[in-house]
Amino acid sequence: MSDMRLVVVGAAGRMGRTLVKAIHDTPGCMLSAAIERPGSPALGQDAAVLAGLPASGVLVSDDALAAFVEAEGVLDFTMPEATVAFAGLAAQARIVHVAGTTGMEPQHLAKLEAASRHAAIIRSGNMSLGVNLLAALVRKVAATLGTDWDIEIVEMHHRMKVDAPSGTAVLLGEAAAEGRAVELAEARVAVRDGQVGARQPGTIGFAALRGGTVVGDHKVIFAGAGERLELAHVAEDRSLFAQGAVKAALWGRGRKPGLYSMADVLGLDKF
Numbered sequence: 001m002s003d004m005r006l007v008v009v010g011a012a013g014r015m016g017r018t019l020v021k022a023i024h025d026t027p028g029c030m031l032s033a034a035i036e037r038p039g040s041p042a043l044g045q046d047a048a049v050l051a052g053l054p055a056s057g058v059l060v061s062d063d064a065l066a067a068f069v070e071a072e073g074v075l076d077f078t079m080p081e082a083t084v085a086f087a088g089l090a091a092q093a094r095i096v097h098v099a100g101t102t103g104m105e106p107q108h109l110a111k112l113e114a115a116s117r118h119a120a121i122i123r124s125g126n127m128s129l130g131v132n133l134l135a136a137l138v139r140k141v142a143a144t145l146g147t148d149w150d151i152e153i154v155e156m157h158h159r160m161k162v163d164a165p166s167g168t169a170v171l172l173g174e175a176a177a178e179g180r181a182v183e184l185a186e187a188r189v190a191v192r193d194g195q196v197g198a199r200q201p202g203t204i205g206f207a208a209l210r211g212g213t214v215v216g217d218h219k220v221i222f223a224g225a226g227e228r229l230e231l232a233h234v235a236e237d238r239s240l241f242a243q244g245a246v247k248a249a250l251w252g253r254g255r256k257p258g259l260y261s262m263a264d265v266l267g268l269d270k271f
């Protein structure tokens with residue numbers, strides 16, 4: 001089979017550059033185009049050079065549709081509005097869309113769901129094996145322990161991160177809520193400031209720390225009477241997210257349209 005032709009959107013970003021490098025390092029796929037927004041200073045630059053590699057001849061462009069019709073998959077770690085637009089274009093072009101963008105609101109997710117009627121979309125707030133395994137563990141622990149065990153999720157990221165809580169924290173919160181058979185939207189407490197009163201039983205709390213160059217730390221705390229269980233994940237390098245995204249694209253090749261998760265890709269859905 002020929003190498004899978006992949007487009008990276010947001011190619012000049014932190015993840016975009018890491019994705020270009022991961023495609024270069026992974027057998028079975030190739031970079032077919034690199035996209036940035038109109039007016040970006042990266043336009044016209046060689047995407048591989050931006051990623052610290054020798055020149056590839058793939059120059060950053062702002063014509064996403066032209067790139068998508070010549071490709072089989074797109075790797076998208078950008079912004080929610082952009083990801084919704086790219087999902088629509090991926091649906092038009094009938095190519096695999098790997099959506100790693102976080103900070104997605106219900107209206108964005110609804111549009112992604114609509115686009116997934118025509119394209120295989122793999123979406124996850126975290127593309128690493130470790131976090132997706134952690135989510136499965138959190139679901140089990142939450143299902144085992146009663147609501148007399150309080151659940152708090154703490155995350156820390158670099159100072160440039162624009163959304164909070166992180167997509168991973170939300171993913172872990174959803175796993176905990178699922179384990180307890182409740183809706184996260186009903187249980188979630190993401191802000192505490194001032195005289196907020198005592199903790200409501202059954203709630204799932206979030207705390208977001210920002211600073212320095214932290215790649216991504218997550219801890220799920222189950223706090224009971226006189227004892228605490230803590231499950232944690234530390235991402236040491238962005239390349240693990242990029243490798244997961246490339247793996248997802250290869251997994252999605254030839255797959256029927258639908259909205260998939262990294263648990264599907266990694267075979268953790270039955271865990």
Ligand SMILES: NC(=O)C1=CN([C@@H]2O[C@H](COP(=O)(O)OP(=O)(O)OC[C@H]3O[C@@H](n4cnc5c(N)ncnc54)[C@H](OP(=O)(O)O)[C@@H]3O)[C@@H](O)[C@H]2O)C=CC1
Pocket residue numbers: 009010011012013014015016035036037038040077078079082099100101102103124125126127128167241
């Ligand atoms: N699921 C996962 O495993 C992971 C998810 N992420 C998520 O990925 C996203 C990106 O993170 P990061 O790389 O650090 O952020 P960056 O800001 O470094 O990169 C985002 C890139 O996307 C570009 N972009 C934004 N809008 C558009 C558009 N309409 N068209 C083309 N390009 C666009 C930005 O350009 P400009 O600068 O001009 O706005 C920028 O180059 C975040 O939501 C983050 O949380 C990150 C790591 C792992």
Ligand SMILES: O=C(O)C1=N[C@H](C(=O)O)C[C@H](O)C1
Pocket residue numbers: 102125126157161165166167168169215216217235
């Ligand atoms: O913005 C980041 O950097 C990261 N974002 C994702 C998130 O919001 O969880 C994944 C990872 O933690 C890095």
